[in-house]
Amino acid sequence: MPNEQETERPRTRIQQRNRDLILEAALEVFSTHGFRGATLDQIAIEAGLSKPNLLYYFASKEAIHNELLSGLMDTWLDPMRAMDSNGEPIDEILAYVDRKLEMSRMYPRESRLFANEIVQGAPRILDALKGELKQLVDEKVAVIRDWTSQGKIASVHPYHLIFSIWSLTQHYADFDVQVRAVLGEEEPFDAAPVYLREVFLKILTP
Amino acid sequence: MPNEQETERPRTRIQQRNRDLILEAALEVFSTHGFRGATLDQIAIEAGLSKPNLLYYFASKEAIHNELLSGLMDTWLDPMRAMDSNGEPIDEILAYVDRKLEMSRMYPRESRLFANEIVQGAPRILDALKGELKQLVDEKVAVIRDWTSQGKIASVHPYHLIFSIWSLTQHYADFDVQVRAVLGEEEPFDAAPVYLREVFLKILTP
DNA sequence: CCAGTATTTGACCAGTCGGTCAAAGTAAGG
DNA sequence: CCTTACTTTGACCGACTGGTCAAATACTGG
Incomplete structure (x- = not known):
């Protein structure tokens, strides 16, 4: 077996x-x-x-689901892990946004799998959120705080900055149907990368 | 009966x-x-x-669900309807963000109901999205375009601006579990209104 | 080619699903 | 108080749920 x-x-x-x-x-x-x-x-x-x-x-059914979630968690956090504390702050964050958006475009089903799980209370991955995820975020928040205190980027709430990135990028995968319904014929991912880069540039410029 | x-x-x-x-x-x-x-x-x-x-x-089960969705749709769009084309542009948009965030804080279950429906492909409200919702958005987009052309707000993609507002405000309701897991003890809704106001002010200032 | 192992499946199970129905219970008006 | 309409429910239905199992089939190394 x-x-x-x-x-x-x-x-x-x-x-x-x-x-x-x-x-x-x-x-x-x-x-x-x-x-x-x-x-x-x-x-x-x-x-x-x-x-x-x-x-x-x-x-079991749950075993399949668990395998998917844990297998995905790593991949999903890769774009954040790739942020380099030695790089140019604004470039690093904008590059992170790009990678995250690209992830949403390439793997919308994976994004929706997480969305479903979290919207429904994350009963099966709450531990991973409080552990692995929180740890990585805390780490990157420290880096962002550093950049802020050096005056390299504007002084913004680092946790909420990260939530913004998640929210805005994943929106195009998770709410794809709604976005397309509103846009009509226009392809969402044509303007999204440009728009998001513009937005985060404004947010981050000191 | x-x-x-x-x-x-x-x-x-x-x-x-x-x-x-x-x-x-x-x-x-x-x-x-x-x-x-x-x-x-x-x-x-x-x-x-x-x-x-x-x-x-x-x-039937579906009748209950339909009643909920259609009953909610109106309430849910109220904050957007309340945007006044004769008001001060930046104030109007920031006020809309505030109302929308307040909505997410007051009615997180309603937000998650929509999130579930849309993430799962919106099979039961696709018509409303393409009709009622799109119509209202198109209307407000025209107003925003007007404001932009008058130089009252920065030139940003109006549709994606609206998606940003939806995305960022609803994130705190729909992904509440994740936000809390990452923040630990800190209350999400303490900093969120301030942060979002700051963000949209930067986005909109010409 | 054959023995042993890995793989596949039809038949089946107990529990749950959305939904029905006839009968019993309750409220209200004259 | 009694009729009539409204409300509630236990018992039940066929379809489907996640999961089991023994028997059948395919694959592999010797």
Whole structure:
């Protein structure tokens, strides 16, 4: 049984392929219906496998969801980790905004998966938010405070600055339907990068 | 049968009270689990009524959800409607931001109800987004364009300006759990109004 | 080619889902 | 007080839920 030891990677090519198929399908379904709204049957159909076959590779519905979330958490925080405390402050933050927006454009389903989880109270990743996430944010906040005190960027509340970046970039993935409904034909991601760069430049310029 | 004609208001006090109880309970449940993740049994328990009794007042699960959404849509757009094209441009926009943020603080469940619906593809309110919402936004965008061309506010993409306002204000309701996890003890809504006012002042100042 | 292992699935299970219905209970007006 | 309309509910329905299991099938190394 391949799912007995969750920590080690699958061995065979079949296991690798099917786990990938399942996670891909699960991402699709979980991101559009939330955890409780998603069903194993849906995921099975989407993956082109039988339901018992899903449960041969993963112990439970929750196990699939957990795998997705924890696997994603790392990737998701990469753009923030890449902020360089030795770089030029404004450039570093603007580059972070760019990376984050690009992430939303490339991986909207991943963004919505997190959005669903957090909007619904984050019952399954609250620990990661209070731990891993908070730790990284605290670290970067210290860097931003440093930049502020050196007069390199305007004096803004560092935590809320970060919330702004998350909020504005993820909005284009999470609320994509609404944005498109309002814009009509116009493509959201055409003007968004330019607009956001402009906005954060104004916010950060001392 | 009180739910036969959906357009007219309930007559008796009992009907009024029970419909309110149900909608209140449904708001609680739908906003934390999304449409598919919510169950009638949960809503019934939350409302202190039996499940068949729910369905005596509302035709179906979807009818309850629809009633909530359409009832909310109006209230939700009020802060934007209140923008006065004859007022002082920057004041008007900043006041709109304030009202919107206050809305998120006072009615976080309503905000999450919409967030759930839209993140999940807005299958039940897409028409309202493309119609009512788009119309109102288009109207206000025209006003903003006017202000811009008069040099009263900085030249920013009006649609994306509005998306910013929605995004930043609703973030504090929809992602409340995450914001609190990162901030620790600090109360989000203490600094948020000040920060947002500061941000939009910078964005709008010509 | 064959034995042993990895993979797949049909049949099935108990619990829950949204929803129905007839019957019982309650309120109100004359 | 009694009729009539409104309200409530226990019992129930078929469909679906996450999950199990034994048997069947495919794959692999020797």
